[in-house]
Amino acid sequence: xxxxxxxxxxxxxxxxADFVVVELTLYTNTHSNDEEALEQWRLAIKEAxxxxxxxxxxxxPLSLLSVPSEQAIEMGWRWNQPPWPWQM
Amino acid sequence: MWVYxxxxxxxxxxxxxxxxxxxxxxEQYGGADGELAAALRYMNQRYTVPDKVIGLLNDVATExxxxxxMLATMIYKxxxxxxxxxxxxxxxxxxxxxxxxxLFYENAGGVPFTATYIxxxxxxxxxxxxxxxxxxxxxxxxxxxxxxxxxxxxxxSLKFLRERExxxxxxxxxxxxxxxxxxxxxxxx
Numbered sequence: 001x002x003x004x005x006x007x008x009x010x011x012x013x014x015x016x017a018d019f020v021v022v023e024l025t026l027y028t029n030t031h032s033n034d035e036e037a038l039e040q041w042r043l044a045i046k047e048a049x050x051x052x053x054x055x056x057x058x059x060x061p062l063s064l065l066s067v068p069s070e071q072a073i074e075m076g077w078r079w080n081q082p083p084w085p086w087q088m
Numbered sequence: 089m090w091v092y093x094x095x096x097x098x099x100x101x102x103x104x105x106x107x108x109x110x111x112x113x114x115e116q117y118g119g120a121d122g123e124l125a126a127a128l129r130y131m132n133q134r135y136t137v138p139d140k141v142i143g144l145l146n147d148v149a150t151e152x153x154x155x156x157x158m159l160a161t162m163i164y165k166x167x168x169x170x171x172x173x174x175x176x177x178x179x180x181x182x183x184x185x186x187x188x189x190x191l192f193y194e195n196a197g198g199v200p201f202t203a204t205y206i207x208x209x210x211x212x213x214x215x216x217x218x219x220x221x222x223x224x225x226x227x228x229x230x231x232x233x234x235x236x237x238x239x240x241x242x243x244x245s246l247k248f249l250r251e252r253e254x255x256x257x258x259x260x261x262x263x264x265x266x267x268x269x270x271x272x273x274x275x276x277x
Contacts, residue, residue: 008099011095011099012099014095015095015096015097015098015099018095018097019097019098022097022147022151023255025147026144026147026148026151026255026256026259027259029141029143029144029147029259029263030144030259030262030263030266031262061094062093062094062095063091063092063093063094064091064092065091084094085094085095085096085157085161086096086100086157086160086161086164086165
């Protein structure tokens with residue numbers, strides 16, 4: 001796998017995990033008493049945080065709410081650095 | 089406020105340079121039933137709806153901006169390597185002389201975006217019914233683009249977006265029921 005393909009694959013794991021949160025957030029907005037969905041939603045947020053941390057450790061923060069990892073700093077990570085999402 | 093995330097909601101890949109397909113996709117970028125209209129409509133309605141449905145309008149509006157970014161990525165990737173001749177053959181000659189290779193908020197016919205595409209009535213039921221209709225029109229538009237497109241990679245992303253319109257429509261329908269229940273409860277007490 002090329003370096004770019006590897007990055008896309010790891011990013012896809014973040015996208016998948018984040019999407020579950022997006023979907024369950026909308027669902028629980030209109031089903032505020034569905035305890036099972038709320039529990040799934042809480043677990044999905046945890047899983048999304050895990051996937052994000054794994055990606056960001058290697059490729060640097062996806063947003064400026066994350067602290068840059070030492071690995072990313074050593075690699076010379078900068079926010080203003082390609083690839084931007086439409087360049088991937 | 090918003091914080092930018094350096095990722096798309098869902099991956100966007102294209103098979104090859106295809107400015108004609110980009111022109112069609114513009115309908116969902118800057119058209120009447122497109123994602124810009126959707127995002128601006130919900131973001132603006134959220135101030136004057138009951139608390140119980142603010143979260144839904146806020147969160148769907150935010151998602152629509154991520155859809156807008158996906159469509160921009162499609163248009164960018166489909167046109168970035170096109171020559172002026174290829175753009176002209178695709179019906180984008182007028183676009184090129186005005187905008188070069190830049191994107192623009194316009195529909196498939198090149199008509200610029202206008203706020204008259206959207207409404208805010210200050211009546212939660214009227215606004216939510218408009219929102220349901222908007223999602224259904226967007227879903228139909230995605231279907232027509234998929235039907236006319238021969239790019240399987242683009243179609244994968246378009247099918248994702250089409251499904252999201254279904255989900256949003258369903259959530260807005262539920263929001264109408266939430267408001268009706270609240271109204272009926274107030275009458276009893």
